[in-house]
Amino acid sequence: KVFLKEILEKAGLPIPRTEILDEKSDLAAVFEKLGNPVVLKTPDGSFGTNMVKARSL
Structure with missing residues (x-):
């Protein structure tokens, strides 16, 4: 996912706003x-696996 994001950005293609977390503690800043x-x-899921929609911490 990280690699594909970089490729799409370099190609000038639209992508959703994306933040890559190094630590779980960075999540609050992403919500803000x-x-x-x-x-x-x-990073290792595919086809919608290992994915969750979160509305709050």
């Missing part, structure tokens, strides 16, 4: 920056 809801994905 993006608003809610946010869609949380793991």
